[in-house]
Amino acid sequence: MKSYMLGFYAVLLLWLLVSSSMQDNGHPGSGCLTTTDTKVHMKYLRSYKLQHKPLFPVDAVRFLTIKGNTICSDPSSPWAIKAMKYLNAKKKPQSGSNTAHKSVTAAPKKTSTINMTRSSAQIETQTSGRK
Numbered sequence: 001m002k003s004y005m006l007g008f009y010a011v012l013l014l015w016l017l018v019s020s021s022m023q024d025n026g027h028p029g030s031g032c033l034t035t036t037d038t039k040v041h042m043k044y045l046r047s048y049k050l051q052h053k054p055l056f057p058v059d060a061v062r063f064l065t066i067k068g069n070t071i072c073s074d075p076s077s078p079w080a081i082k083a084m085k086y087l088n089a090k091k092k093p094q095s096g097s098n099t100a101h102k103s104v105t106a107a108p109k110k111t112s113t114i115n116m117t118r119s120s121a122q123i124e125t126q127t128s129g130r131k
Helices: 002-022 078-091 098-106 111-130
Strands: 045-051 060-065 070-073
Touching (some): 045 078, 060 078
């Protein structure tokens, strides 16, 4: 009886792992079963996820549109390659943006710590000189 229960729990755990790996954030449902030649304007794309065989029936790129639709494309198609490059470029922060400037400005300065250490040493020298 115990071996049957262990087998049941092993199958249940395996099923949970497989089902959770097939549902990615932002990409609802299971993987693509086939690929299509559907093309949309790149501004309507939100993200993409690559899927590979043996976990899925076909190699594909799953594009998620801003309306929540999934487009399954052949990863070697020129449109899919261009769309992936477009989405990758959207993710990267631009070098001249304000966010990069803010992160540099917000970094703590080491000079204040050094100045505090020097001030402590000067106070010790002054106090020891008065004795």
